Amino acid sequence: MNLHVPEFHARNKCPLCHAGDLTDHLVLDNIRIAGCRACKFMFSRDTLPAVEIDRFYIDGYHDQRHMDGQRVNATTNLGLLQHFFPDFGRRSLLDIGSGYGFLLDKVRSNGAGRVAGVELSNAQRNYSAQQLRIETHGQMDDIPRDDKFDIVTAFEVIEHIPAPREFIVRACEQLKTGGSLIIGTDNFASGVVNSLGHQFPKWIPHEHVSFFTSTTLRQLLEGCGTLKLAGVRSYTPWELLARQIIFRATSGRRGGKTYSYETERSADSERGYRFFSLRMAINRIWFKVASAPNLNGEMMYFHMIKQ
Ligand SMILES: [Zn+2]
Structure with missing residues (x-):
């Protein structure tokens, strides 16, 4: 039996502005989520070592739940992309954190030119490359830096990244001048979170390590120097609205979820994806009716143009 228990390491400087003046925003099962007093960024202060994080994504990050979840998200994310690009017009697209490749498959059949993905997980990358015949790389550095794309996307990726500024800078390197960077993540200052x-339920601090608000994400993107804001969109998933209604109606007894590291780790592979058929049927429609060109929703998307 493998009794390997990874050790957490403390970070004592803000990964975005490097200031050392930090508060404990939350403590979840002994993992501290820090708030930076200087730039207001929130991040997991206690993190697993990089080698553990890589191992987690490379070897362990695949099961039916991930597959079902990604099938559902691909329909929503295609809807989002079609808001910004009503016609893909043979544009090339690189998706970072492309998973099983479901989104790229849809983008390809909706008129994009070359599509490519970057995916750490071996199992997900193999599925994408072999089953869907999508160009899929194991890491960013497998793509030459002069190999540039019209659109670079990262959906629900940046919350997993311990050094988000370096991640955005690296993503921009694969973008043509005038090209579009699309970033989608949770808004940790939205009404549902409050x-x-x-x-x-998305405070999962061993896995999600960077917690953005619309202000901190905008600061990061505009602070990179080459990116200009072209548009935003947001919506709140109906599953989270339902939680919020139940939570309020029961004075907090139901609808919420208290984080536990051990429970999350052991349950990860066994837990099925709840309401898969229902979500598959209605999430695309829900996104269409519930999304708006503002940053008030729980899921937020930024469209940046490289200057
Ligand atoms: Zn900071």
Whole structure:
């Protein structure tokens, strides 16, 4: 039996502005989520070593739940892309964190030119490359830096990245001048997060390590120097609205979720994806009716143009 228990390491400087004046925004099962007093960025202060994080994504990050979840997200993310690009017009697209490749498959059949992905997980990358015949790389550095794309996307990736500024700079290198960078992540200052507090189900601080608000994400993107804001969109998934309603109606007894490191780790592979058929049927439509060109929703998307 493998009793390997990884050790957490403390980070004592803000990964975005390098200031050392930090507060404990939340403590979840002994993992501290820090808030930077200087730039307001929130991040997991206690993180697994990089080699552990890589091992987690390369070897362990695949099961039916991930596959089902990505099938559902691909329909929503295609809807988002079609808002910004009503016609892909043979544009090339690189998706970072492309998973099984479901989004790239849809983008390709909706008129994009070359599509490519970057995916750490061996199992997901193999599926994407072999089953869907999509050009899929194991890491960014497998793509030559002069190999540039019209659109670079990263959906629900940046919250997993311990050094988000370096990640954005690297993503921009694969972008043509005038090309579009699309970043989608949770807004940790949205109404649902404020209502559910520490019981918001996406506080998973060993896995999600960077927690953005619309202000901190905009600061990061515009602070890179070459990116100019072209548009935003946001929406709140109906599953989270339902949680919020139940949480309020039961005075916090139901609807929330209290984080536990051990429970998350052991449950990860066994837990099925709930309401898969229902989500598959309605999430695309929900995105169409619920998304708006503002940053008030729980999921936020930034469209930046490289100058
Ligand atoms: Zn900071």
